[in-house]
Amino acid sequence: MEYQRLFESGISTAAAQAWRAQGKKALGVICCHVPEELFYAADILPVRMRATDCVDNAEAQAWMSSFSCSFARGILQYWLAGPYKDLDGIVTSDGCMQASRVYDNAAHINARERTGKYIRQIDVPRKTSKRAYPFYKEELQILISELEKLSGSKVTDEKLKEAAAKFNEARKLIARIYALRKEKHPVISGADCLRLTLSATNMPIDEYVALLKAFLADARNRTPITDYRARLMVIGSGLDDPQYLQLVESKGALVVQDALCFGARGFNEPLEIDDGDVLGSIARYYLDRLVCPRMMDKHFEMDDYIIDACKQWQVDGILYQRMQYCEIWGGEAVYFQDRLKDAGIPMLTVEREEQLANAGQLGIRVEAFVEMVEKED
Amino acid sequence: MADVRDLEELVLKGEMSITEFACTKIDGSLERMRQKHPEMLWTMEVQKFMWDNYRDAHKNGKKLVFYGGSVPTEIIAAFDCFGFYMDVIPFRLSTNPALTAKYIDEAEKYVAPTMCGLDKTELGAWLSGAYGIKPDLFVYNTVPCDSSRLAYPAMEKLMNVPSFSFDNPFHRDERGAAYLADQIEDFIAFMEEHTGHKLDWDKLKFYMENANRNFELQKKCADLRKHKPCPLPGRLLVLNGTTNAIACYPEMGDLLQSELETGQMMLELGMGACPDEKYRVAMLQNMIWGAAGIMDWMEREYNAVAVMDAFGFQGDIMYEHMDDRRDCLKVMGKKLQNNPMIHGASGPSAYHLDLVDKIFQNYDPNVSMFLGHVGCKHTWASAKMVSDMVQEKYGLPTLYLDLDAIDGRYKTNDEIKAQLSEYFETVVMK
Numbered sequence: 093m094e095y096q097r098l099f100e101s102g103i104s105t106a107a108a109q110a111w112r113a114q115g116k117k118a119l120g121v122i123c124c125h126v127p128e129e130l131f132y133a134a135d136i137l138p139v140r141m142r143a144t145d146c147v148d149n150a151e152a153q154a155w156m157s158s159f160s161c162s163f164a165r166g167i168l169q170y171w172l173a174g175p176y177k178d179l180d181g182i183v184t185s186d187g188c189m190q191a192s193r194v195y196d197n198a199a200h201i202n203a204r205e206r207t208g209k210y211i212r213q214i215d216v217p218r219k220t221s222k223r224a225y226p227f228y229k230e231e232l233q234i235l236i237s238e239l240e241k242l243s244g245s246k247v248t249d250e251k252l253k254e255a256a257a258k259f260n261e262a263r264k265l266i267a268r269i270y271a272l273r274k275e276k277h278p279v280i281s282g283a284d285c286l287r288l289t290l291s292a293t294n295m296p297i298d299e300y301v302a303l304l305k306a307f308l309a310d311a312r313n314r315t316p317i318t319d320y321r322a323r324l325m326v327i328g329s330g331l332d333d334p335q336y337l338q339l340v341e342s343k344g345a346l347v348v349q350d351a352l353c354f355g356a357r358g359f360n361e362p363l364e365i366d367d368g369d370v371l372g373s374i375a376r377y378y379l380d381r382l383v384c385p386r387m388m389d390k391h392f393e394m395d396d397y398i399i400d401a402c403k404q405w406q407v408d409g410i411l412y413q414r415m416q417y418c419e420i421w422g423g424e425a426v427y428f429q430d431r432l433k434d435a436g437i438p439m440l441t442v443e444r445e446e447q448l449a450n451a452g453q454l455g456i457r458v459e460a461f462v463e464m465v466e467k468e469d
Numbered sequence: 470m471a472d473v474r475d476l477e478e479l480v481l482k483g484e485m486s487i488t489e490f491a492c493t494k495i496d497g498s499l500e501r502m503r504q505k506h507p508e509m510l511w512t513m514e515v516q517k518f519m520w521d522n523y524r525d526a527h528k529n530g531k532k533l534v535f536y537g538g539s540v541p542t543e544i545i546a547a548f549d550c551f552g553f554y555m556d557v558i559p560f561r562l563s564t565n566p567a568l569t570a571k572y573i574d575e576a577e578k579y580v581a582p583t584m585c586g587l588d589k590t591e592l593g594a595w596l597s598g599a600y601g602i603k604p605d606l607f608v609y610n611t612v613p614c615d616s617s618r619l620a621y622p623a624m625e626k627l628m629n630v631p632s633f634s635f636d637n638p639f640h641r642d643e644r645g646a647a648y649l650a651d652q653i654e655d656f657i658a659f660m661e662e663h664t665g666h667k668l669d670w671d672k673l674k675f676y677m678e679n680a681n682r683n684f685e686l687q688k689k690c691a692d693l694r695k696h697k698p699c700p701l702p703g704r705l706l707v708l709n710g711t712t713n714a715i716a717c718y719p720e721m722g723d724l725l726q727s728e729l730e731t732g733q734m735m736l737e738l739g740m741g742a743c744p745d746e747k748y749r750v751a752m753l754q755n756m757i758w759g760a761a762g763i764m765d766w767m768e769r770e771y772n773a774v775a776v777m778d779a780f781g782f783q784g785d786i787m788y789e790h791m792d793d794r795r796d797c798l799k800v801m802g803k804k805l806q807n808n809p810m811i812h813g814a815s816g817p818s819a820y821h822l823d824l825v826d827k828i829f830q831n832y833d834p835n836v837s838m839f840l841g842h843v844g845c846k847h848t849w850a851s852a853k854m855v856s857d858m859v860q861e862k863y864g865l866p867t868l869y870l871d872l873d874a875i876d877g878r879y880k881t882n883d884e885i886k887a888q889l890s891e892y893f894e895t896v897v898m899k
Contacts, residue, residue: 157849159841159871164850186639189615189815193850196818200854213817215638215645218611218618223655224636227648388611388622388634414581417846419615422581426592426623429579443581 095306097295101287101334103144103175104294111137111296117180117210117243122167122194123187124358124383125216127374129259130232131183132297133251134239138183140293141167141176142332142354143446155197156190161417162446163330164190171198180242181210183235187386188420210242219389220379229375236371249370256374258297260362265304269311270356273348274405277316282326282347283337289355290332320346321466322408327351327398329415329422329444330384336448340411343455344462349405351398357383385424395428399435409438409465411458416443438465473497477567486601487568487594491520491561511727512708518720519557519711523602526551532664533602535628537591537621538610539808540635541653541801543680543717545608547673548660553604554714555624559590559875563759566877572597573876585616585844586875592620595627606663607632608656610805613815614847633659641806641816649802650795670794676717677788677797680804683716686725687782693732694776695832698741699749700732703764703775707757709782713808741774748773748897751834753825753855753867755780756842756874760882763889771893776832779824779855781807818851825855829863836897837867840885842874868892 108118118137121128131138143149143166152168153160170176171194184195192213199211214231217224236247266289272278273285280288288307292300321344326337332354337347350356363377382393402410410432414422425441432439440461442454476493479485485493495516502510526533532550536542545552562568572593573586579596580589594600607628609621625632635652638645657668687709693700705728715721735741748771755778757763767773786803790796806816828834837859839852849871856867870888873879 155850155853157846157852159843159846159849161846189847190850192639193818193847196851197854200818213639215640217636217638219634219636221636221652223648223651227638227644230644385619388618388636391622391626416581417583419581419584419619419846423579423584423616423619423623426579426619427626 093306093310095303095310098291098303098307099284099287100294101144101290103142103170105175105178107295107299108137108139108179112178112180119210120171120176120179120182122182122184122191124353125185125187125378125386126183126214127232127378128297129252129255129363129374130236130239130247132255132258133247134236134243135245136239136243137296139176139179140358141170141182142290142293142330143167143170144290144332146170146174147447149446152197155201156193159417160193161190161329161415163332163415163418164194166446168194168197172201179209181212183210183212183214185214185216187216187384188418190417210238212238217379218387220387224379225372225376228379229372232371232375249367252370252374253365253367255297256363256365258301261301262292262297262304263359263362265301265308266356266359268308269304270349272311275316277318278346278348279311279314279316281317281337281341282324282350283334283341285347286331286337286350286352286355287334289358290334317346320344322346322462323348323406324409324411325349325351325398325402325405325407326355326411326413327421328411328413328424329418329420330354331413331444333446333448336413336444339448339451339455340458343458344466345411345458347411349401349407351394351401353384384420385427386420391424391427394424395431398428399431399437402435402437407437408467409440409461411461412439412441413444414441416445473565477565480568480599481571483597483599487558487562487599488520488524488601490568492517492524494561495520511724512705515711515715515720515724518718519715520561522551523553523557526553526602532605534606534608535604535624536608537624538612538617538635539637539713539805540608540610541656541805542715543673543676543801544653544657544660544668546676546717547669548664548666549672550606550660550664552714553602555591556587557711557714558594558600559587560710560758562590563875563877566759569759569875570878572599580619583844583846584619585614585842586873587844588616588620590875592623595624604628604630606630606660608634610635610637612637612805614845616844631659631663635805637805639816641803641820645806646799646802649805650798653798653801673797674791677791679719679722680717681787683712683721683725684785684787686722686729687712688785690725690728690732691777691782693729693736696736697749697833698743698746699774699776700735700741701728702742702768703750703752704761706752706755706775706778706782707761707764709778709780710756710758712782743768743772743774745772746774747771748836748893749832749834750775750836750838751825751828751832751859752778753837753839753852753859754778754841754845754848756845757840757872757885758874759877760872760885763882763885766886767889770890771897773836773893773897776834777828779821779828781824815847818854821848821851822855822858825859826862829859835865837863837865838892839867839869841869841871843871843879844873844875866896868896
């Protein structure tokens with residue numbers, strides 16, 4: 093089945109190579125506060141950067157030190173000497189200081205080596221306000237001007253709307269797939285669902301939408317998963333390693349929902365365009381939508397989302413994984429710990445590195461947690 | 470006067486607040502100084518001014534405005550409120566590792582151990598109910614770092630008082646300054662609402678003039694350090710961190726004036742902080758509040774004086790048109806973007822590189838050190854860019870040494886000294 097490509101979660105450079113072979117640009121994107129619609133409208137392929145399977149980030153560690161998160165180091169490593177080395181540049185937002193430092197180091201190395209690649213960090217406000225929306229919209233306008241120069245392609249409202257429509261289609265299809273996971277016996281595991289969302293970074297949006305449709309058309313033919321003991325929701329730092337969830341699920345858990353930027357949160361709700369202010373609609377959407385705790389005024393909204401999702405997906409417990417040195421998610425418990433207790437939702441907190449290195453310990457802890465939260469039918 | 474350990478014990482038992490502890494400790498230090506080093510009293514008097522005002526703000530009929538990160542303190546002062554810079558808690562407690570340990574452990578019930586010790590101490594102390602003072606208002610900014618971005622909104626929730634937050638853009642350009650100026654207008658409205666007073670521009674001018682004077686004095690002190698031998702000790706660089714707390718008050722100017730006069734006197738006498746200065750150390754990061762004595766030790770043991778650090782306490786952004794409201798607010802915006810130390814390293818790394826480059830151009834250091842606070846992960850992630858530049862442009866290697874500015878359990882002073890000794894003896898003195 094062609095849609096099997098959705099489950100190939102390793103980083104593929106094929107789409108970027110094909111795109112560039114047509115004389116067009118492909119840019120790496122870090123963090124989900126960079127609207128990918130803008131890139132398509134400028135005829136540029138956005139490649140959301142990740143660090144999946146990065147087992148050696150020595151060169152990046154030399155730049156960013158061992159006190160940086162291994163996800164960010166992995167991205168820089170892949171940019172310096174990995175699947176991203178041939179991209180035409182990087183656009184990042186200050187999602188967190190680690191993402192910013194990927195930008196800083198990449199820009200520094202770029203300048204030293206005179207590669208001429210396009211490296212840009214956009215300013216994304218950390219709170220929503222009447223001041224923040226126009227500021228961010230102007231920032232996006234500046235980015236558009238630069239993308240236009242880079243691609244030689246004019247960005248119009250029509251092109252932006254067209255791109256937004258494609259992303260909305262993907263967002264709606266992903267929402268349908270997540271809805272399948274509400275079932276008592278879902279037809280897709282947590283690990284496979286993460287593979288499926290990650291694969292969006294491997295191909296153009298049109299292709300992705302077509303494969304999602306094919307998957308959904310065939311979903312009813314898939315074998316329901318019945319052999320699990322507890323339904324979990326995974327929350328926390330950017331997780332781009334399906335093997336991590338595979339290990340969790342091998343211990344009797346089934347991951348049915350998440351609050352991950354590479355999962356549900358990265359896709360989110362559809363973007364509604366106001367024809368009178370297309371770019372303003374995009375700016376407002378990207379600031380308003382709930383993605384990760386980098387937005388300082390959305391902590392409580394995130395708590396509400398998690399608690400509500402637990403109810404809707406009949407979650408037995410939460411797996412809160414925090415990447416070492418990820419401060420954005422690392423202390424979020426200060427907001428939700430008591431609320432989860434009040435809501436009667438058990439939580440297991442685990443530290444993680446990009447490379448799955450403590451599988452044995454994680455397995456034992458998940459197994460114990462599953463035993464604690466599983467319910468008799 | 471009770472022994473510090475007895476005071477610590479009282480705080481640990483919850484029988485004394487941090488504010489009372491700080492005030493009592495400062496009074497004790499002043500008393501000892503009066504007897505042994507009356508000429509150095511000025512270094513402590515500013516601490517007394519700060520902490521007594523925190524403690525007595527309500528008694529003096531002033532609202533207490535807690536703040537985190539880089540905020541326009543001139544406006545807080547102009548509304549007759551007293552600003553409480555929350556970082557003074559970890560600064561003050563950093564020489565009492567038993568206390569910081571207690572509050573850090575408290576915070577780590579919720580937050581990751583890798584979070585910055587400053588924020589953990591502030592959060593843990595609040596969760597322990599140990600401050601001894603209560604805010605009327607809370608203001609914070611989205612700088613300096615991810616740790617504070619987590620801690621400040623959490624404190625906002627816990628404090629449950631009217632609050633205001635600034636959104637500080639990553640890039641430090643005119644557009645960002647204008648964005649901040651707009652937010653400062655909102656902040657003025659917030660202060661007017663919660664104090665019941667309209668902004669008195671003359672009062673604001675008074676504090677802006679003070680800020681200008683203080684920055685000018687700070688620049689003059691920094692300039693003195695260019696001389697050989699360096700007339701001012703490295704310890705005073707570490708203490709610069711405190712100036713963010715009261716940068717617009719005349720008392721800060723008094724401290725800097727005394728510092729300047731001391732430095733000028735030393736210069737006239739041809740004396741340096743080291744009797745026989747051999748090494749001039751550039752500090753690429755310098756957060757050793759819990760171990761400031763190390764500066765004295767380096768001067769004694771190795772004739773090595775820290776001539777400048779990369780926090781940017783070299784005064785540059787000044788108010789020019791005091792009657793032009795928009796212009797003043799834009800200057801405030803620029804100050805928020807470039808506030809020494811607070812934002813010194815959390816914006817684009819290019820600014821950090823520039824600061825370090827200026828140190829090497831102006832202060833002629835022959836030793837380069839990065840005494841990096843482990844909580845400053847973003848600064849660590851810039852370190853190679855900075856040290857490469859120092860190596861390539863100035864031919865000097867850089868010592869990287871990790872420490873925790875607040876949590877003494879991470880590395881003791883003796884360990885830090887041992888590592889510095891090894892560096893001096895195996896690299897610098899070879």
